[in-house]
Amino acid sequence: MTVVVLAVAIALVAVIIAVVAVVVALRKNQTKTAPHTPTTPKDPFAPEGDTTGDPRTLKAGDMLDWGVERTWIRGSLRLSQGGFTWTEHFFETDEGKAWLSVEEDPTLELAVWDARPDVELTPHAKTLEFEGVTYQLDEKGSGSYRSEGTTGLKAAGGMDYADYESSDGRLLSFERFDHGPWEVSVGRKVLPGSFTIYPGS
Template sequence: MDGSVALLVTAVGCLIGVAGLAIAVFVLRRGRKQARLAPPDLFRDADADAPWGDPRTLKPGDVVEIRQVPYAIRGSMHLVEGAWSWVEHLLDDPDGARRRLSVEQDPDLELVLWDAEPGATVTPGAPTIDFAGRRYSWEESGQARYSATGTTGLDPTGTVRYHDYRAQDGARLAFEAYGESGWEVARGERLHRSEVTVRPQG
């Protein structure tokens, strides 16, 4: 009788051990499957320890290197239109050119370097615009509210109207009018993430 009880206890113990092992294997496999199915945070994975820093944290006084050329940020405009927001940083160009860097996440991070065209005579509104050897097609337009920090030459808050155009090769053409001022024209070029390095103030 004692031998039967011992045998029964041993059998039950073996069954419990096997069941526990099976549960552990199931949980491990389920965890791996969920890890594979979970959408990766590409921006976090790519930039958590990246040497180029996070352009979403840029502010006046910081230095940003674009294609290995350093620019000090002298002012920034934070723009909001409904649920959509973006930032435009005015760059202190060593050659005196009027340049700005726009930073937008919608949903992927988009960085565009803009060069002002103060002598341009074109105006927005047409479905297509021919300018500087390219044909641009209308993409979007609207009006946003802005808040300015640093040195921008603008009121601290206000509104801006805009029209955005894009060429077939991805080149951009933008028209902006802050407050009651006239249209300002700029040509834009999208930057690869690795072409922009952030040097925070201090």
């Protein structure tokens, strides 16, 4: 009787060991075959997921909420020079006509420009004095534009530009379209998230 009990106990232990071995083997096999999805590094400052909206998608009809003022994009210029592209969006404020420029070079750069039609100045030198501020030439060139909405320009054409910057970050810009007169604007850089975008219909 004792021999029979011992034999049954040994058989039972053998079955348990076999079951454990099968379970362990299956788990190892699942670990080997389970697809491993590596975590993709992300830019913590990228505008994706920003609740204020993506300035790169702005278009005529979109609303900008600056916190103290709301305004609408009335028109946009899609500008290009070689393989480089940027946009300028026209809106109006209590002070007059203004533009929001959006470019990636390579990070997202935004600036608000106030038109100065009262100024007769040309980009004739590498250094310019304007209203007591010294500006240095940053870049200049020629390119093409496409117009959307209300911009005061035809649907497409050519343009020239010259951008200046002061030592304290103030901006001075010259643009002329279709060989017309130079248009002067003064600008300031703004950070993404300085305004909220509400897409138009």
